[in-house]
Amino acid sequence: MKIILAGNPNVGKSVLFSRLTGARVIASNYPGTTVGFTKGRFSFLGVVAELADAPGTYSLNPTSKAEEVAVNLIKEADLIINVVDATNLERNLLFTLELLLKIKKPIIVVLNMWDETKHKGIEIDVDKLKEALKVEVVPTCGLTGEGVVELIHKIKNAKVPDFVLKGDTWSFVGETLRKVQKLHHRHHSFWDAIQELSIKPPWAWMIAFLVLFLSFEVIRFIGEGLINYIFDPFFTSFYSPFIMKLSHLIGEGNFIHSILIGDLAGGSIDYALAFGLLTTGIYVPLAMVLPYVFSFYLVLGFLEDLGYLPRLAILFDRIFHKIGLHGYSIVPMVLGLGCNVPGALSTRLFEERREKFIAATLLAVAVPCMAQTSMIIGILGRFGGQYVAVVFLILAIIWFVLGKILNRFLKGCSPEILLEIPPYRRPSVRALLKKMWIRLRGFFLDAFPFVLLGVLLVNILYYLKIIDFFAYLFSPIVKSLWGLPREAIGSLIVGFLRKDVAVGMLRPLNLNIRQLIVGSTVLSVYFPCVATFMVLLRELGLRDMVKSMLIMIITAIVTGATVNLVLSLLNIG
Amino acid sequence: MSIINLVELRASREAVVVNIVGGIGARRKLENLGVRIGSTIVKKSSTQGPVVINCGNTQIAIGRGLASKIIVKEL
Numbered sequence: 001m002k003i004i005l006a007g008n009p010n011v012g013k014s015v016l017f018s019r020l021t022g023a024r025v026i027a028s029n030y031p032g033t034t035v036g037f038t039k040g041r042f043s044f045l046g047v048v049a050e051l052a053d054a055p056g057t058y059s060l061n062p063t064s065k066a067e068e069v070a071v072n073l074i075k076e077a078d079l080i081i082n083v084v085d086a087t088n089l090e091r092n093l094l095f096t097l098e099l100l101l102k103i104k105k106p107i108i109v110v111l112n113m114w115d116e117t118k119h120k121g122i123e124i125d126v127d128k129l130k131e132a133l134k135v136e137v138v139p140t141c142g143l144t145g146e147g148v149v150e151l152i153h154k155i156k157n158a159k160v161p162d163f164v165l166k167g168d169t170w171s172f173v174g175e176t177l178r179k180v181q182k183l184h185h186r187h188h189s190f191w192d193a194i195q196e197l198s199i200k201p202p203w204a205w206m207i208a209f210l211v212l213f214l215s216f217e218v219i220r221f222i223g224e225g226l227i228n229y230i231f232d233p234f235f236t237s238f239y240s241p242f243i244m245k246l247s248h249l250i251g252e253g254n255f256i257h258s259i260l261i262g263d264l265a266g267g268s269i270d271y272a273l274a275f276g277l278l279t280t281g282i283y284v285p286l287a288m289v290l291p292y293v294f295s296f297y298l299v300l301g302f303l304e305d306l307g308y309l310p311r312l313a314i315l316f317d318r319i320f321h322k323i324g325l326h327g328y329s330i331v332p333m334v335l336g337l338g339c340n341v342p343g344a345l346s347t348r349l350f351e352e353r354r355e356k357f358i359a360a361t362l363l364a365v366a367v368p369c370m371a372q373t374s375m376i377i378g379i380l381g382r383f384g385g386q387y388v389a390v391v392f393l394i395l396a397i398i399w400f401v402l403g404k405i406l407n408r409f410l411k412g413c414s415p416e417i418l419l420e421i422p423p424y425r426r427p428s429v430r431a432l433l434k435k436m437w438i439r440l441r442g443f444f445l446d447a448f449p450f451v452l453l454g455v456l457l458v459n460i461l462y463y464l465k466i467i468d469f470f471a472y473l474f475s476p477i478v479k480s481l482w483g484l485p486r487e488a489i490g491s492l493i494v495g496f497l498r499k500d501v502a503v504g505m506l507r508p509l510n511l512n513i514r515q516l517i518v519g520s521t522v523l524s525v526y527f528p529c530v531a532t533f534m535v536l537l538r539e540l541g542l543r544d545m546v547k548s549m550l551i552m553i554i555t556a557i558v559t560g561a562t563v564n565l566v567l568s569l570l571n572i573g
Numbered sequence: 574m575s576i577i578n579l580v581e582l583r584a585s586r587e588a589v590v591v592n593i594v595g596g597i598g599a600r601r602k603l604e605n606l607g608v609r610i611g612s613t614i615v616k617k618s619s620t621q622g623p624v625v626i627n628c629g630n631t632q633i634a635i636g637r638g639l640a641s642k643i644i645v646k647e648l
Contacts, residue, residue, distance in 0.1 A: 058605035063598075090629045091607040120630070170609065195632075199618045199625050200584075314634045317622045326636060327623065416636025417623050418602055423632070 001049040003155070004073050006099070007083035008092050009056025010422050012112045015142035015431075016083060017053035020044075020152070024438045025053055028304035029425050032056070032331065035066040035348040037073055047155050052077070055348075060098055065348040065539075074099075079106045079158055081151070086111040086139065087120050089181055093173045100133065101165060106158035107135050110151060114139040121184035128180040134161045143428060191424045198311045199421075208315050211308060219295045223374065226291035235287055240269050243279060259459050272379070272507045280504065281455040284375070285448055289500050290440075292374035296338055297439045298432075305427035305435075309334065310419055317417050323403025324358045324410065326417040332359050336367040338439070340532040341446075343367065347539055354412040358403060360536055361548045364528040365555055366399035368499070371447065375503035376520045383513050391520045398525065398559055402551070446531065447498070454494050454501035461490060482518050482560040483568070485509055495523050496530055514573020518564050526556035575647060579626070579640040584619040588645035595642040603643070606633050614645070 005013040009031030018025055021040030027033060034055045041050055054073045055066040062068040074080060082099055084092040089111075099107055109129075111117075117124060130137045136154045140147030165172055197203040247264060250257045262276030271283035303309060309331060317327030328349065336343025343363050350356045368376070380387050407414065461467045470493060471478070471486035478484050478492075487509055495502035506519045527549070528536065537545045567573060582588055590612045593600050603609065607628045617625040617632065624640040626633055635643070 059601070061601070063602065088630045091605075091631055094605065094607075122630075170611075196617070199634075201618075201620050310634070314623050314625065317634075317636070327634070416639045417634055418606070418636065418639060419623075419634045420606060421625070421632040421634055 001047075001079060002052070002077045003049045003079045003081060004052045004054055004077035005081050005083055006054055006070060006074050006077075007056060008058055008085065008088075008095055010420065011056065011083045011085040011088075011092065012142040013056065013083045014053055016081075016110070016112060016140065016148070017051065018434075019142055019145055019148050021051050024434070024441075026435055026438055027431065028301075028309075028435075029307040029422050029427075030304060030309045030331070031420050031422070032066065032328075032346065032349045033304075035069070035345050037069055045149070045152050047152055049079075049155070058095060060102055064351050069348075074103060077105065079108070079155065081108050081110055081155075083110045083112050086114050086117045086124060087122055089122075089124065090173060090177055093176065094169065096133065097165070097169050097172065100135070100161055100163045104160055106160050108151065108154050108158050109133060109135055109137045110147075111137060111139040112142055114147065115141045115144065119186075119189075121186035123182040123184065125180045125182075129176070132176045132179065134163045143431065195424055198308075199314055201315075204311070204315055208312060211303070211312075215299045215303065219292065219299050222295035222298065223292040223377075226294065227287060231287035231291060235271065235283060239282075243269055246278070255463075258463075259456070262459075272504060275455060275458055275505075275508070277452055277455055280501075281452045284455075284500055284504050285371075285443075285451045288378045288504075289371045289374045289447075290443070292377070293338070293370045293443055294436070294440065296370045297436055300334065300338060301432050301435045301439075302427050305425065305431060307422045307424045310421045313417065313419060314421070321414055322407070323362070323400065324407030324414045325355060325403070326415060328417055328419055329355075329359050332363055333367055336363045337370065337373070339369050339371070339443075340364065340367065340528055341535055344528075344532050344535040344539060350415075352412065352415055353544070354410050355415055357540060357544050357548065358406045358410070360540055361406065361551055362399055362403055364532060364536060364548065365402060365525050365552055366395045368395065368524045369529075372499035372503055372520075372524060375500045379503060379507050380513075380516050380520060383516075387513055387517060391517055391524075394517070394521050394559070394563055395524060398521075398555065402555060406551075450498045450529075450531070451501055454498040457497060458490065458494055458501070458505065461493065467493070477557060477560075481557065481564065482522060483564040484511070484515050484519055488515075488519060491519065491523065492526065496527055496533075499523060499529055512573040514564065514567040517567060517573070518560055521563055522556050522560040525559060526552055528552075576644060577647065579614075579616070579624055579635065579643040579645055580637055582616045582619075582645055582647060584616055587613060587615050587648045589613050589648060590643060591646050592644040593642060594644060595639065599639060599642065603635075603639075607631055608633065608635075608643070613648070 005017055007013055014025045014027035014034050021042045023040035025038045038053045039050055052073050054070040057067040057070040060071055062071045082096050126137050138147055138151045198207050247261050260276050260278050262274035262279050271279050274280050313327035313330045316330055320327050320329050332343040332346045335346055347356045347359050376391055377388055467490040471489045474489050475486050478489050479486055491502045491505035502523050590610050612628055615627045617627055623634040623636050
């Protein structure tokens with residue numbers, strides 16, 4: 001039996017899904033967290049079924065790719081669990097009615113976030129609602145698991161409802177609400193006050209500034225702390241002696257030694273320089289990237305679950321308008337700062353091809369992922385944090401200027417924001433930890449192998465002298481325009497695979513500050529990593545992807561040269 | 574009692590939607606969020622950016638262009 005969880009965005013489908021299947025899916029407090037689908041099996045109380053978690057949709061007429069996914073899944077399913085936000089019955093019932101009228105399949109209505117109705121002074125008569133809709137209605141709370149067992153019990157007996165609509169949809173919804181729902185007066189809470197302030201300038205800007213500043217500081221503090229007090233000491237005290245022993249065992253100078261361990265300078269290990277699988281290949285992802293990925297997702301997870309992202313979207317709406325997007329494009333950009341792959345996926349939330357194209361191109365060009373950022377911090381930050389800031393400033397300028405150019409020359413106009421803003425919710429520690437685990441697991445399973453592959457590739461390219469060949473070929477751009485040594489081409493080649501390894505490869509080249517800034521910028525701009533590329537290819541289609549790639553290459557050549565020139569004139573490096 | 578559009582409505586005022594002068598697509602998208610002719614809304618913010626309203630228990634941000642197509646009667 002195929003069961004689907006369907007309903008409006010941000011009603012808690014993903015939380016219920018992981019409750020029912022034990023599968024790990026990311027859930028947050030903003031509409032559009034789920035853009036693809038996850039299927040999971042569950043077998044409980046004699047019910048064996050395949051359950052699908054679908055993106056949220058407001059109707060059966062999809063307006064975006066994400067909604068299309070949901071509607072297709074609904075058509076495939078044998079039974080529909082319609083998840084409804086119990087605190088928002090009126091709007092949610094519209095979709096329920098559409099399901100009841102157009103889809104002749106067994107349906108169970110789930111009144112999720114039941115716990116919140118009590119705080120909000122909403123009283124719903126479940127039996128009367130059952131009677132009105134002619135289907136089973138189960139109140140649940142996804143976070144605590146309340147009502148889930150009852151829901152499973154109902155699955156066996158779910159029938160195709162014999163629902164007949166009298167009058168039009170809205171009058172039915174209105175009448176039903178009058179019968180089943182009672183609203184009690186309640187006092188404004190602390191959250192309500194914050195809610196008001198965080199959309200009203202100037203308070204909203206002050207709050208946003210504070211939130212972004214604190215986020216930045218917390219990410220830096222935790223990231224640096226983990227590196228300096230945990231990972232670096234671990235590597236020096238425990239890992240290095242092991243590697244030294246291994247090095248003696250293999251014997252320096254042979255091929256296996258250079259692949260596994262790499263170059264040991266004067267009997268000591270510089271993990272950033274060695275470029276062996278067991279040295280740099282382990283050190284880069286674990287001790288340079290992971291700490292920042294961890295701290296970034298800690299902060300992001302908190303802001304997501306709190307429900308702050310939609311507020312940020314409202315504030316930044318005007319800026320995004322100038323580049324042909326609307327405020328909600330903040331979602332792909334912020335996700336992209338963690339990893340470009342989920343960022344690229346979330347462009348599915350957009351309706352227009354133009355909007356998707358601009359957002360995807362800007363993401364790939366000017367939004368560095370955390371893996372790349374942490375390496376830039378690691379390598380450029382040694383000379384001072386201000387230089388890292390310079391790279392980010394350059395990327396921000398590229399982002400805005402390129403966006404303006406695309407907006408000017410692409411046909412069509414920018415769509416407008418129309419966004420439901422969820423209430424603030426207190427993030428649950430359990431849910432945060434779970435989400436962190438999903439993301440870190442993704443990092444280990446998807447990123448780690450690529451890092452090792454990248455380091456292996458570096459060795460093979462050098463061994464076969466392929467790097468020399470490309471270095472010679474691209475020397476006019478790399479050397480003359482960007483002012484980098486020819487060998488930097490190796491880093492650009494590896495950059496197709498992994499950005500962190502690519503930035504790491506700048507280190508052995510003994511670059512000056514200007515060259516490091518140019519290199520870090522160009523590496524971010526010229527091409528997304530292969531994982532992001534695959535997603536973008538699927539989401540944009542071949543034609544738009546080719547266009548986007550041309551833009552990336554041109555932008556890389558132009559900005560690399562410009563940055564090189566400007567920094568030279570300023571006598572930096 | 575004046576008939577104005579949503580952009581012109583002042584913050585923290587309550588109003589009834591009397592018309593939506595947009596295409597069928599815009600109308601339907603608004604309706605999905607509970608905003609339709611006859612809905613009572615409260616405007617929450619009045620800035621240069623999107624208009625934020627409360628409609629029922631839902632808070633919605635609406636771009637200015639779209640908001641100017643929503644005609645309301647202040648209560």
